[in-house]
Amino acid sequence: MSTQTLVGEKESGAKPTVVNDFSIQVATINGSGSQSSNSVLMRAIFQMGVPVSGKNLFPSNIQGLPTWFTIRASKDSYIARKRDVDMLVAMNPQTAREDVQSLKPGSAVVYEQSLGLDNVRDDVVFYPVPFAELAKDVIDEPRLRKLLANMIYVGVVGQLLSIEKEEIRAAITKQFKAKAKAVELNVKAINVGFDYAEKKLTKADPLEIERMNETAGKILIDGNAAGALGSMFNGVTVVTWYPITPSSSLVESLIDYMKVYRIDEKTGKATFAVVQAEDELAAIGMVLGAGWAGARSLTSTSGPGISLMSEFVGLGYFAEIPAVIWNIQRVGPSTGLPTRTAQGDVLSTYLLSHGDTKHILLFPSSVAECFEFGGTSFDLAERFQTPVFVMSDLDLGMNIWMSDAFEYPEKPIDRGKVLDAEALAKVDDWGRYKDVDGDGIPHRTLPGTNHPGAAYFTRGSGHNDYAEYTERPEDYEKTMMRLSRKFDTARNAVPGPVLDEVDGAKIGLIGYGTTHWAIVESRDQLRNESDLAASYLRIRALPFNDELEAFVSKYDRVYVIEQNRDAQMLQLIRLELAHRPELLAKLSSVLHFAGHPIDARSVTEELVAQEYPAE
Amino acid sequence: MSTTAKQPPAPPKKVNRLGLAQADYRGKPSTLCKGCGHDSISNQLIKAFYEYGVEPHRVAKLSGIGCSSKTPAYFLSKSHGFNAVHGRMPSVATGAVLANRDLVAVGVSGDGDTASIGIGQFVHLLRRNLPIVYIVENNGVYGLTKGQFSATADLGSKLKTGVVNELPAVDLCGLAVELGATYVARSFAGDPKQVVTLMKGAFGHSGTAVLDIISPCVTFNNHAGSTKSYTWGKENEELIQDVGFVPFFDEIDVDYDEGEAKKVKLHDGSSIILKKLERDYDPTNRRKALELLLDSDEKKQFLTGLIYLDTKKENLIELLDVVDEPLATLPLDRVRPPKSALDDVMESLK
């Protein structure tokens, strides 16, 4: 049934309690200002030492459409989406009835009294609260009243769940920083909610937050801000973008951080340049121009932008120019569901552009990896002189994740094989595309290098070792085979897979990106509920290395778990293992692609169904 | 050896202020059709760079796709070149200049490359006033794809096949003036003296310099009925003014009568000298520039010379207020904030 853990009895009654292991969903209207209330609620729980995660399910709209924010508290530090909601805060008349209908029996509903929801069903616990009325006690101004009604629910929920008032107050202070007036008003609203719940509501649900010590030293951050920080601390200098959800906040965070931390002390001038381009064609063109001239340059986009970049990315591949592109994936095809998450661009990005092209892809699973790959992406792009994609998604990029604090990058950055005038003077017969080291990676020079032999001509048309135009078949084949060799070198230079193998396991799971968190939790469910041990390989990059084949060889059945319809990573794995047909038969899929982040319960059910097919 | 008669001293090699010969500015042999206007423009570029004494290693040559866009291979072999994708050279140039502000960016494009597929990037380049010399080798057709009309072909002009162009032409100079370019000129490949002078003026300028140079395609658009042929150009060219140029390193300061010439100081200290011909025209007046272009369009005149010049407007690099050194090669300690910065950020997220 559910994953709730029943933990002991409350002294007062016979009711079992569910402590620090449930989800609260707040249903509001987009643009109603509920964001700060939700983050205050989440942060208060976090400050009580209880692991949390927050997911915003929002429409592609600025104002007026329904939006849901889900806070998960998990004593076991599970931070994937939890499929079932345990407490609903129903503030949106448009969806309230449907929201209540979708709950499982026994859930709790806090709702705006005037919505009269208590007749919808009789197997959930209802807490009616006259929010609009109560808000009048806090302030006269109608517009602010609406915002404060949202803060009142934080008070009500806080009281019902035994969240410490002091921690809510601290969260408000953090949220509104120095704005004393705002802090005062919001604290007042919280008190109104607390008082109301205390006097008028009788606790009838089992949910409770209890102080723990699991969040000390941890941070709360979204993946886009984490990626921005990783890039800033690893020397990004030229940033271009064209706004698109869910990628915009990566560059917006980067701008905010760099304005503080990347201003030259002596001159007050910027050690970076940011350009909001006219479209994604220009954004990637600028990145390639900057990469060609030697800068660490990135752009951030999502599906439609990736499609537009296709022609230029092929140029980057063929002419061998470093570039970093963050693809914060959203649901396609076409405009798709712009504010929902997916892993639907694996194939199209891997092979982006016409002709024989393939690219290095990185798949961060966590905000910490977004930070880390902020540097790794540049090191690889410059080492391999090629576009590198960081394949995040909306869930990772825009939702709030708990993490250990990020570690300062101590190691120097890798700027790849660049010859300056001095180095060039020592080289005989330099050719821009000559493979002197046998790893497929040539040596490049940067424009502006003061040496008569430094110049070469970059082109997307056929070229030989000396970057001269050619249509000779043998020249073309030579270049293409060297590029292939270079890609092979990349296999063992990209972040390798992370393995977690269990003795005696018969099955293996393969995942990547945000699917990771559902897999972690699902493995525990499989072990605890079905006595099914599963080893796990988490892919962190393409191209694959040999560990993939070794892993698949070891297990009877291997499931590739991903968030798209066409089993895109599985298709690539099949290609990779095509020389071992006996392995192909072991492979199957668990797919999840409705736009909501994947959850453990769905994965577990699907795996159990495939492992134990009904007779 | 001592018996050899005394040789007369070799004539001194002609060199520029850097000690480089004109040959040092040459490129690979051209593969364009013999007589193509684009080759003549490449030759004027070689001459202009040589006479100006630009260090070849500081130049970045950028282009899109087309016969015109091939030409950066045919001049300045000692400069880095970048033949990008069709119509998208402006973005590549923008990135390169952002990465290294010391580069002298020279973009070469065609009328198809700029006025059709690339018009989006072109207008935004103008708007940003990126420091670049942007040359359009304008022949009214797509040379490389064998002679289809381009968007700069004049209304009513005829292809060799007899097909008549029924759409009005895009006026690239008009666009440039309107959208923010700060040095706008039109010229004719058949008038090398003017081409070279306008190029040098553009080198001295700091901002987007657009040179729309009518450059006949001898293979597909040089027949009677074309308004981009050598004959048509020779017969119809009308100079707006007589343009002269005095480089910053030239000691001689020429004096002109205020009434007959105007001298405009450029960013690097060089000057443009504008000698009055028939009309009294002030290229620093934007409104007048647009009026001139509308007027000449109505009268179907082919005016060449300096159309617009603004020496005051900030260019993109100045606007972004970046450090003086190239961003591309800043040392790690200047582009990786200290550990205390990360500690700060982490603390705020706890």
Ligand SMILES: Cc1ncc(C[n+]2csc(CCOP(=O)(O)OP(=O)(O)O)c2C)c(N)n1
């Ligand atoms: C995306 C794309 N579409 C079409 C082409 C084919 N193409 C190559 S050059 C060209 C037109 C070039 O015309 P123009 O810029 O006027 O240059 P010209 O050859 O006349 O100098 C076209 C359409 C291409 N290279 N790329």
Ligand code: SF4
């Ligand atoms: S086709 Fe026209 S534009 Fe192209 S090289 Fe020949 S003459 Fe020049």
Ligand SMILES: [Mg+2]
């Ligand atoms: Mg043309």
